[in-house]
Amino acid sequence: MKGSDITVAFLGCGTYTLTDASRPSLTKEGNMGSAVLAGLLEALYPEGSTNVASSRISQLIACTNSETSAKKLEQQLGRHRSRVEVLHKANLEAMQRADVIVLGVKPYFAKDVLQEDGVREAVAGKLIMSMIPGSVTDLGSYLAAAGNDDIEAPWLVKTIPNIAARYGQSMTLIDPPEPSLPREEQEFMEWFWNQIGSSKTLTSSTSNAGMMTMTAVLAGLSVSLEGVLDGSVREGLRRTDAMDIALQSMKSLVSILESGTHPAAMRESIASPRGCTIAALLSLEKAGVRGTFAQALIDGAEVFADKK
The missing domain is CATH 3.40.50.720 (NAD(P)-binding Rossmann-like Domain)
Incomplete structure (x- = not known):
């Protein structure tokens, strides 16, 4: 070269x-x-x-x-x-x-x-x-x-x-x-x-999981983002305003996580007793969102492996 x-x-x-x-x-x-x-x-x-x-x-x-x-x-x-x-x-x-x-x-x-x-x-x-x-x-x-x-x-x-x-x-x-x-x-x-x-x-043994982690964040989180936008519109926000707020909030999340803060610690820091945040988090837990995302990544990695 x-x-x-x-x-x-x-x-x-x-x-x-x-x-x-x-x-x-x-x-x-x-x-x-x-x-x-x-x-x-x-x-x-x-x-x-x-x-x-x-x-x-x-x-x-x-x-x-x-x-x-x-x-x-x-x-x-x-x-x-x-x-x-x-x-x-x-x-x-x-x-x-x-x-x-x-x-x-x-x-x-x-x-x-x-x-x-x-x-x-x-x-x-x-x-x-x-x-x-x-x-x-x-x-x-x-x-x-x-x-x-x-x-x-x-x-x-x-x-x-x-x-x-x-x-x-x-x-x-x-x-x-x-x-x-x-x-x-x-x-x-x-x-x-x-x-x-x-x-x-x-390595070859971890590339499937790595690829699906990237895909789960890009494609998977975009689904949850659309849900947040729909809920915001239902509560009276214009979709463009909701998008602006959501995008900056996502940047905020990245900066917090890049500082070394664990996702769970970040959630606990903003979830006040009897507050709106903990109410929203409990709705997500009741729906099994965490497990659904984990299973989606596993399913995608298995399909990817079958195509190799």
Whole structure:
């Protein structure tokens, strides 16, 4: 790896839509690849800042599967358009030119991408950070079936970010490869994912639980948040006001927990005798919410394991 002169290629930068019905202006488009790319660009080139963060990346390439997706991605890049070369139907070219590859194509498309003629040679000895669900063993087998065994194998690493990468707040889970990455590749990988939030290295035996913990918080707590908003509206708040209050309260919760306070201790500190908070907490306990969340995580982890 070339230290500070690294070309990174993103394969799979199609589109999704994130929409908040109460705030249409917050609608965003992209997929995991474009979310990571957008978050990375904002971290390296913050708006209004004259002090550009020290970057180890010299060039960014983003590849989509269609010309339509490429044009949409160019529009989404906005002020960063000149910093990214957008290609479509050019995965092989992108891999040939890259030093590091971020693989974010759909799982069913991975085999076709990795078994294209010339790919084995294009990725020889390079770092491939896969965001594709499941084990990287399958990806390695696709490459092994596509070329000469004498060609150096790439370094394949499973990485699991989340869509908050777009806002620089992803928790990225890393499942380290065997054997371990060389020092330069390891340092670059950690630097890369920490630009868009935080990262944590797990083991293969704990990655399922880690992934579902992340999902339970993002998806599961969003369900409880909607319930809080509905109750607030029933009690007379406008939904937009309730959302503002809830979002800042969630930030408050994070700051308290980050200080080292246990969740139970935090609840006890704000639940006064005969108060409204303890009444609300008892309603949640009667409904078995705690156990339901625990079981939801366990069920999700089991389904995830079955798909690996």
